[in-house]
Amino acid sequence: MTELLDIQPLTKTAFAPFGDVIEADPSTMRYINGGTTERFHALATAEAAGEGARVIINLFRGQPRVFPYEIGMMERHPFGSQSFSPLSGRPFLVVVSEDRDGEPGRPQVFLARGDQGVNYRRNVWHHPLLVLGKSSDFLVVDRDGPGDNLQEHFFETSYTISEPAL
Numbered sequence: 001m002t003e004l005l006d007i008q009p010l011t012k013t014a015f016a017p018f019g020d021v022i023e024a025d026p027s028t029m030r031y032i033n034g035g036t037t038e039r040f041h042a043l044a045t046a047e048a049a050g051e052g053a054r055v056i057i058n059l060f061r062g063q064p065r066v067f068p069y070e071i072g073m074m075e076r077h078p079f080g081s082q083s084f085s086p087l088s089g090r091p092f093l094v095v096v097s098e099d100r101d102g103e104p105g106r107p108q109v110f111l112a113r114g115d116q117g118v119n120y121r122r123n124v125w126h127h128p129l130l131v132l133g134k135s136s137d138f139l140v141v142d143r144d145g146p147g148d149n150l151q152e153h154f155f156e157t158s159y160t161i162s163e164p165a166l
């Protein structure tokens with residue numbers, strides 16, 4: 001028996017319990033470089049906790065998922081945040097859960113536009129990158145350093161996502 005999850009649009013407000021939405025929010029914009037550049041300032045904060053930890057910048061090239069897709073597990077990074085910003089301009093899925101006594105609760109699914117990224121706050125339950133349609137590149141800012149920065153949880157209940165209409 002599987003539970004079908006609905007998909008909601010990604011908005012700052014809806015995503016606030018889990019982290020930040022990285023998008024060209026006019027309220028954050030200031031002109032720089034003699035007015036030739038718009039700076040959308042401090043959209044998110046990278047966290048890297050622990051002795052010897054550092055913030056790193058990566059590229060992820062994700063292959064598209066096959067749908068209907070089963071959300072069988074969630075993960076989190078106890079020592080740092082993790083952000084995903086699309087470089088290929090394609091929408092992607094973001095799946096997060098509230099924490100329930102150290103385990104992920106019912107997953108919530110967001111559809112991110114191709115001009116939106118997300119920053120998962122440190123220790124927030126999320127599903128690994130979920131790419132739609134075709135191979136897509138993402139700029140990923142997260143934490144490197146000592147310690148095990150990956151905690152995984154495998155669900156007993158099965159959750160399913162249908163492919164979103166784009």
Ligand SMILES: NC(=O)N[C@@H](O)C(=O)O
Nearest residue numbers: 075077082126127128129
């Ligand atoms: N493993 C890895 O670096 N990526 C995951 O953390 C992910 O959230 O995609």
Ligand code: NI
Nearest residue numbers: 075077082128
């Ligand atoms: Ni992750």
